[in-house]
Amino acid sequence: MLIAFNKPYGVLCQFTDNSSPPRRTLAGFGLPPDVYAAGRLDFDSEGLLLLTDDGTLAHKLTDPRHKQPKTYWVQVEGEPSDEQLAALRTGIELNDGRTLPAHARRMEAPALWPRDPPVRFRKTVADAWLELTIREGRNRQVRRMTAAVGLPTLRLVRKSIGPYQLDGLGPGAWHHA
Structure with missing residues (x-):
């Protein structure tokens, strides 16, 4: 089952x-x-x-x-640059080693349910959504990857596994x- x-x-x-x-x-x-x-x-x-x-x-x-691909919708703090997306696509050096390359792209905000509690909104800080697909599953990997390129994760939703x-x-x- x-x-x-x-x-x-x-x-x-x-x-x-x-x-x-x-x-x-x-x-x-x-x-x-x-x-x-x-x-x-x-x-x-x-x-x-x-x-x-x-x-x-x-x-x-x-x-x-x-290596089942896992796809996430990630709301990040900040505006992702081409360089930040390229770094995610080539792999990030984390404290437990380099990640495999990820598929990373900007996306429009997905139609999601409200989160309880809601993500804290700050008028002075931009946010954006990424679609990120990884093929490994280290502890808090997506959050650590986005933080490593200067885009802290605000909300993380797994869309698919394989x-x-x-x-x-x-x-x-x-x-x-």
């Missing part, structure tokens, strides 16, 4: 949380029993999360050797993929 889930902002990619106070988890969304997240999506990121009860499929979706798409799912909604 494979489930496509639109993980809302502020939800952990696990079913339990022992922190105090407890944070929201996947347990509150009526997902089928015995599924688990195939990969991760940060607490402060949103969008497509795949869940499965099949260990072989989970491995295929998450193992770096399979052939699987968000497909208009609202936050907290899921379907069999």
Whole structure:
């Protein structure tokens, strides 16, 4: 079984949380029993999360050797220059090594659901949207890449993993993929 889930902002990619106070988890969304997240999506990121009860499929979706492309819509602080986009496209040197080249392009703001809480708006600071596709999955990689080129991430929404798409799912909604 494979489930496509639109993980809302502020939800952990696990079913339990022992922190105090407890944070929201996947347990509150009526997902089928015995599924688990195939990969991760940060607490402060949103969008497509795949869940499965099949260990072989989970491995295929998450193992770096399979290099499943993951596409994100990224709202960044600042106006991306050609040089910043070129740096993302050639790979960024991070503290854990150089990233693989990414597909990076400017895009119009996507039609998304409101985020709760909303992204802080500042009249004096421009923002822009990028579509960024990577083929690896390091911890907070997209945020670290955009920050490294001087474009801090304000909002991060995963649109797709390999052939699987968000497909208009609202936050907290899921379907069999």
